[in-house]
Amino acid sequence: MSAASTPEPSRRDELLAIAARLFAEKGFKNTTVRDIADAAGILSGSLYHHFDSKESMVDEILIPFQDRLFGQYDEILASDDDARTKLERAVRVSFEAIEQHGPEVAIFQNDADYLGTFERFGYLADRNTQSRQVWVTLIEEGVRTGVLRPDLDVTLTYRFIRDTVWVAVRWYQPGKGHTHTEVADQYVRILLDGISS
Amino acid sequence: MSAASTPEPSRRDELLAIAARLFAEKGFKNTTVRDIADAAGILSGSLYHHFDSKESMVDEILIPFQDRLFGQYDEILASDDDARTKLERAVRVSFEAIEQHGPEVAIFQNDADYLGTFERFGYLADRNTQSRQVWVTLIEEGVRTGVLRPDLDVTLTYRFIRDTVWVAVRWYQPGKGHTHTEVADQYVRILLDGISS
DNA sequence: GTCTATAAGATGATAGAC
DNA sequence: GTCTATCATCTTATAGAC
Numbered sequence: 001m002s003a004a005s006t007p008e009p010s011r012r013d014e015l016l017a018i019a020a021r022l023f024a025e026k027g028f029k030n031t032t033v034r035d036i037a038d039a040a041g042i043l044s045g046s047l048y049h050h051f052d053s054k055e056s057m058v059d060e061i062l063i064p065f066q067d068r069l070f071g072q073y074d075e076i077l078a079s080d081d082d083a084r085t086k087l088e089r090a091v092r093v094s095f096e097a098i099e100q101h102g103p104e105v106a107i108f109q110n111d112a113d114y115l116g117t118f119e120r121f122g123y124l125a126d127r128n129t130q131s132r133q134v135w136v137t138l139i140e141e142g143v144r145t146g147v148l149r150p151d152l153d154v155t156l157t158y159r160f161i162r163d164t165v166w167v168a169v170r171w172y173q174p175g176k177g178h179t180h181t182e183v184a185d186q187y188v189r190i191l192l193d194g195i196s197s
Numbered sequence: 198m199s200a201a202s203t204p205e206p207s208r209r210d211e212l213l214a215i216a217a218r219l220f221a222e223k224g225f226k227n228t229t230v231r232d233i234a235d236a237a238g239i240l241s242g243s244l245y246h247h248f249d250s251k252e253s254m255v256d257e258i259l260i261p262f263q264d265r266l267f268g269q270y271d272e273i274l275a276s277d278d279d280a281r282t283k284l285e286r287a288v289r290v291s292f293e294a295i296e297q298h299g300p301e302v303a304i305f306q307n308d309a310d311y312l313g314t315f316e317r318f319g320y321l322a323d324r325n326t327q328s329r330q331v332w333v334t335l336i337e338e339g340v341r342t343g344v345l346r347p348d349l350d351v352t353l354t355y356r357f358i359r360d361t362v363w364v365a366v367r368w369y370q371p372g373k374g375h376t377h378t379e380v381a382d383q384y385v386r387i388l389l390d391g392i393s394s
Numbered sequence: 395g396t397c398t399a400t401a402a403g404a405t406g407a408t409a410g411a412c
Numbered sequence: 413g414t415c416t417a418t419c420a421t422c423t424t425a426t427a428g429a430c
Binding site (some may be wrong): 042 | 396397411
């Protein structure tokens, strides 16, 4: 009963968190339902009381994460900030996503291609296109308004930024070494002004 | 007979090239020996006439590639160029490796972690350490000699460069769009001088 | 919500014929 | 150098008891 909005409450989310961690660590296909069940302290068959399939699990992990993330991007796009500030905010929001939702980011980075081969995960390609539009829009606005160099190849610049930001999920460890804010600070500085003295 | 230096000549290399392409595309573990055999037009059992195991195949793919690549890095490190030029050369050599040995780069980027769990592939972790040393050495030399900004976080700078350069293997397509030289030109310019106007 | 038991298919690898 | 045939194992998923 309770609030009528959340039919299944806690165990389900617990299992999803365990699955997300394993998918991120070993990849979706290389993680077996037995791995997930073992980590949860139950047997593999018992997982199917909670979820239809392994695919359903990764589906439930990715969708809410992406809704949140692209909501943040939309807010930045719609803001009154100048293009340079918007770009900086987009970078910071992305590093923050790595801090707060590392497994989700890693799964999207590593397994989107493979998952995309199933019709069910067609939305992953859409999200990829959407992400490209966000970054390209910001870069083009920067060039147009004169805050970014006019000789930039927009497509290559987009790819460099996207790659550097998202692949950081491979090495960034929350609570160890740098904070995500420090990482974002250093990257923004290098991206905007370069490493030359 | 022939030159006595190459016992098995051509079919073996042909099969390795097919395997490399598939490993790069779908990942090592997600590529089955049947996939490789199908692509080669033979049956899976026949592969074992040429190779001990799937692991042997990826071994033979990675080792000669890494020998070549790190030979190039060593040459740059030992050269008389100033630090800025050395760094630029290292970036260019890396993009060139993506052009010429895309599958090998992709396998190393995507599967080194997984393969590294087998003792047999311990050399992959060594190569990773060696790669880090190359980049960090070049960046530190640049800061010391004053050609790079003194406020750089060397470790973060290394990670940003490494990530951007190597992950390009995910999107770079030889013969389509930009050449590897154009990609390197644009990246070197952004890395050294930034995107701000 | 978890267990027992098991089906149905895929996978890496082998032995021996051609 | 490739094929036939096959094994042992692992994998996702299901049915029904507790």
